[in-house]
Amino acid sequence: MRILESGGIYKNYFKKRVLAGIGINIESGKIVGLLGPNGSGKTTFLKLLTGLARPNAGSIRICGTEVGYRTKELVSYLPDSDFLYPWMKVKDAKKVYSSFFNDFKSEKFDELIEFMKLDNDMDVKALSRGMKEKLGLSLTLARDAKLTILDEPLNGVDPIAREQILGAILKGFNYEGSILITSQLVNEVERILDEVYLLKDGKIELSGDAEEIRNIRNMTLDEVYREVFAC
Amino acid sequence: MIKFDQSTPIYIQIMQKIKADIVSGKLKGGDKLPSVREISESFKVNPNTVQRVFIELEREGITYPQRGIGTFVCEGPEVINQLKTTLAMGYTKRFMDEMIELGLSENEIIECIKKVVEGSKDENT
Numbered sequence: 001m002r003i004l005e006s007g008g009i010y011k012n013y014f015k016k017r018v019l020a021g022i023g024i025n026i027e028s029g030k031i032v033g034l035l036g037p038n039g040s041g042k043t044t045f046l047k048l049l050t051g052l053a054r055p056n057a058g059s060i061r062i063c064g065t066e067v068g069y070r071t072k073e074l075v076s077y078l079p080d081s082d083f084l085y086p087w088m089k090v091k092d093a094k095k096v097y098s099s100f101f102n103d104f105k106s107e108k109f110d111e112l113i114e115f116m117k118l119d120n121d122m123d124v125k126a127l128s129r130g131m132k133e134k135l136g137l138s139l140t141l142a143r144d145a146k147l148t149i150l151d152e153p154l155n156g157v158d159p160i161a162r163e164q165i166l167g168a169i170l171k172g173f174n175y176e177g178s179i180l181i182t183s184q185l186v187n188e189v190e191r192i193l194d195e196v197y198l199l200k201d202g203k204i205e206l207s208g209d210a211e212e213i214r215n216i217r218n219m220t221l222d223e224v225y226r227e228v229f230a231c
Numbered sequence: 232m233i234k235f236d237q238s239t240p241i242y243i244q245i246m247q248k249i250k251a252d253i254v255s256g257k258l259k260g261g262d263k264l265p266s267v268r269e270i271s272e273s274f275k276v277n278p279n280t281v282q283r284v285f286i287e288l289e290r291e292g293i294t295y296p297q298r299g300i301g302t303f304v305c306e307g308p309e310v311i312n313q314l315k316t317t318l319a320m321g322y323t324k325r326f327m328d329e330m331i332e333l334g335l336s337e338n339e340i341i342e343c344i345k346k347v348v349e350g351s352k353d354e355n356t
Contacts, residue, residue, distance in 0.1 A: 031277055166275045170268075173278065191241060191276045211240060211280070220237050 001028045001063070003147050003178045004049070009058030011044055011202075018044045020202040023058070026147070026178045031169075031192055033210070034182045035221075036199035037229055042182045043080060045199070046149050049180075050077045063146050073102065076145035078136050080152040080182075086125035090118060090135060097139050109142035112168055130157040137165060141172030148174070150181045154188055162188055190221040198228050241276055242283045247318075249288065253304055254315045260306035264294060 007023030018041045026032050034042050047053040048060060051067045062071040084093050090113065098104045113120070116134040118127075127135060137153055153169070154162050162185070170192060173179060183189045190196075190210065198206040205228050206213070210221060217224055235241050252258040264270075267285065271278040285302055288294040293310060294302050304310075330340045 029279070163275065167272055170272045170275065170278070175278070191235065191280075194277055194279050210277075211242070215240065218238075 003028050004062055006060040007058060010056045012056055018202050022204050024197055028178055029175050030194040031179045033189055033193040033196045034180060034199060035186055035196060035225060040199040041202040042199055043151055046151055049149060050075055074146040076140050076143040077149045078140040078151060078153060084124050088124045090122045091120040093139060101143050103144040105142050109138055112138040112141060112172060115168055130161045133157055137168060144174050146177045148179045152182055154183055154185045166192060186225045187222040196221060242280050245274060245284045246287055250314055250318060253311060254318060258304050260304050262304045264302045
């Protein structure tokens with residue numbers, strides 16, 4: 001089944017053009033990487049998918065439905081910024097999620113935070129940056145959403161925690177759905193990706209099957225990335 | 232997290248790891264392989280990559296699937312012996328290529344091997 005179908009998307013912030021006619025399609029059961037430097041339009045594209053911003057032109061369908069209030073229950077989104085209130089405990093965040101989303105699985109959440117070595121009684125304000133990232137990821141992955149969007153889940157996290165996070169992503173991966181993940185740490189994420197899209201100045205510079213790109217160019221994705229964005 | 236060599240596709244490297252486990256006896260004939268999910272989580276690789284590993288292992292006649300139960304290592308010494316030979320020949324060929332690149336003649340290479348073998352015998356006694 002096609003989870004995401006999009007094409008001809010333009011997005012301007014006033015006079016500044018951020019996305020210039022891009023389109024990404026995702027089939028179910030795939031982990032797809034959206035890679036590009038700062039300011040290439042990754043987060044803007046994700047905001048369009050989640051309905052937090054609207055495109056100036058183009059269409060985006062999730063499981064056949066145009067993005068709107070009805071697609072909110074299909075999409076689980078981990079933003080790249082803090083989104084939890086500091087006064088909360090981990091279990092409060094869990095309560096908010098389980099009352100907001102029908103597909104939130106408490107047992108899956110408990111399993112994920114145990115794997116991440118977090119505890120239901122911890123205070124959000126006492127969590128380090130990496131631990132907050134792990135909590136956000138656990139909340140996001142505990143939903144059985146069709147499309148899971150992870151914006152920079154590895155940012156500002158130490159190498160050991162990164163490995164844990166990659167493990168959690170694979171643990172939480174719902175095989176009937178898909179994951180769209182952005183990252184600048186190409187080297188770290190490339191082994192979990194099926195397909196990649198390289199975004200440059202709001203356009204797709206290169207896209208395809210990860211293994212195929214590696215094979216044809218005889219380079220790792222990290223090297224391909226460096227070549228595409230070198231100048 | 233195991234490091235993958237950059238020049239070989241990941242699925243081939245995972246296949247080599249499983250084959251090595253079979254040859255060394257860590258995995259025996261009739262043993263059940265871990266599930267796609269388990270391998271994907273422990274190697275931190277995409278589940279579709281692991282799926283490909285399973286398809287290729289099956290195609291090479293090393294494993295067989297049991298619908299609804301899992302994937303098993305084929306039984307019988309022929310499988311292991313053949314694997315051992317192919318792996319050993321592969322490593323030897325790679326070794327030879329590197330030595331030839333250094334400009335050594337066949338006799339010199341054999342001398343080198345003898346020295347190393349003698350050396351390890353001395354260590355053991």
